Amino acid sequence: MNIPKFFYNSRGGVNLMKRVPTLFYRFGFTSKKIEKALHTYVEIVQRFGCSPTFPITATTLKRHPKLIQNLQKRGVEFAIHGYVHTDYSQLSEREHREHLQKAVRIFNQCGILFQGFRAPYLRWNGETQKAIRQFPFLWTSHQVMVWDVIELKEFPPSCQKAYEKVLKLYNPQSASRHPVLPTSINGFIEIPVSIPDDEVLIDRLGIRDQDKIFEVWKKILDATHQRGELFVLQLHHERIPYCGKALEMLLHYGREMDPPIWLATLSEIALWWKKREKSLISDRWPEKAKSAFSVSGDIDSITLFDFFMRIFEV
Ligand SMILES: [Zn+2]
Numbered sequence: 001m002n003i004p005k006f007f008y009n010s011r012g013g014v015n016l017m018k019r020v021p022t023l024f025y026r027f028g029f030t031s032k033k034i035e036k037a038l039h040t041y042v043e044i045v046q047r048f049g050c051s052p053t054f055p056i057t058a059t060t061l062k063r064h065p066k067l068i069q070n071l072q073k074r075g076v077e078f079a080i081h082g083y084v085h086t087d088y089s090q091l092s093e094r095e096h097r098e099h100l101q102k103a104v105r106i107f108n109q110c111g112i113l114f115q116g117f118r119a120p121y122l123r124w125n126g127e128t129q130k131a132i133r134q135f136p137f138l139w140t141s142h143q144v145m146v147w148d149v150i151e152l153k154e155f156p157p158s159c160q161k162a163y164e165k166v167l168k169l170y171n172p173q174s175a176s177r178h179p180v181l182p183t184s185i186n187g188f189i190e191i192p193v194s195i196p197d198d199e200v201l202i203d204r205l206g207i208r209d210q211d212k213i214f215e216v217w218k219k220i221l222d223a224t225h226q227r228g229e230l231f232v233l234q235l236h237h238e239r240i241p242y243c244g245k246a247l248e249m250l251l252h253y254g255r256e257m258d259p260p261i262w263l264a265t266l267s268e269i270a271l272w273w274k275k276r277e278k279s280l281i282s283d284r285w286p287e288k289a290k291s292a293f294s295v296s297g298d299i300d301s302i303t304l305f306d307f308f309m310r311i312f313e314v
Contacts (some may be wrong), residue, residue, distance in 0.1 A: 028303060031302045046074075055080065056299040155205050
């Protein structure tokens with residue numbers, strides 16, 4: 001697959017060019033900047049009694065095992081985000097198996113535990129789901145649900161276009177027409193992830209005000225609470241400087257909700273859903289919670305080198 005062309009198509013030329021200086025600003029030549037963002041991220045979520053789930057590409061893990069091992073020691077949960085950051089919807093079952101074999105080997109060699117898989121670009125196909133079952137996974141989390149929480153007309157045409165492109169890329173289901181809950185097929189759990197995420201709000205729509213970012217996510221949290229459903233937030237570590245405060249406000253707001261929300265990692269959600277199905281528990285969520293909330297963020301790159309390697313690693 002032609003990755004530069006894929007990037008171009010998914011973002012648009014103008015947005016892609018605008019992104020180059022941003023990349024140099026967000027990522028460094030060393031891992032220092034991103035380490036700081038990751039530690040801030042974990043510290044924020046753990047202050048509210050939970051940990052984030054970070055799906056990470058195996059080749060990125062291989063380049064930074066110490067950093068990831070340290071985060072695991074701090075209680076962070078990891079999942080496999082592909083062997084390399086490529087479009088899995090284009091791979092055959094054999095290619096899926098080869099990629100997964102290599103990814104699982106790297107995770108085992110680095111001593112990083114995993115129970116879940118999230119496809120890069122949130123793009124997958126039937127072969128992904130078939131291949132996953134041949135490995136010791138409990139869950140996937142790459143079905144995208146889009147919430148109608150943005151007044152798109154208020155944004156400039158280039159932003160509107162960039163937003164439409166992401167919808168084309170993810171091919172999401174509409175949260176207003178479908179329940180946003182885990183689904184179980186023979187004990188294997190799919191946990192849907194909600195958008196707009198940090199990438200949509202900050203990079204595509206250009207929102208810089210953290211109060212505004214909070215307001216968008218608060219609408220999703222309110223809606224899932226009202227419906228008794230699940231909000232899996234996707235927030236990438238490199239944008240913590242632009243939305244860490246919004247995350248903190250959201251967690252604070254969620255903690256005050258009555259009846260409470262269940263704040264959990266993706267594996268805790270999958271395990272609960274499995275147990276609930278097996279023992280025919282009638283409560284939808286544990287701990288008398290009305291809805292559930294999980295914070296996740298894919299780690300595609302830690303340094304500039306990782307970012308540019310994504311173009312060559314297919
Ligand atoms: Zn990714």
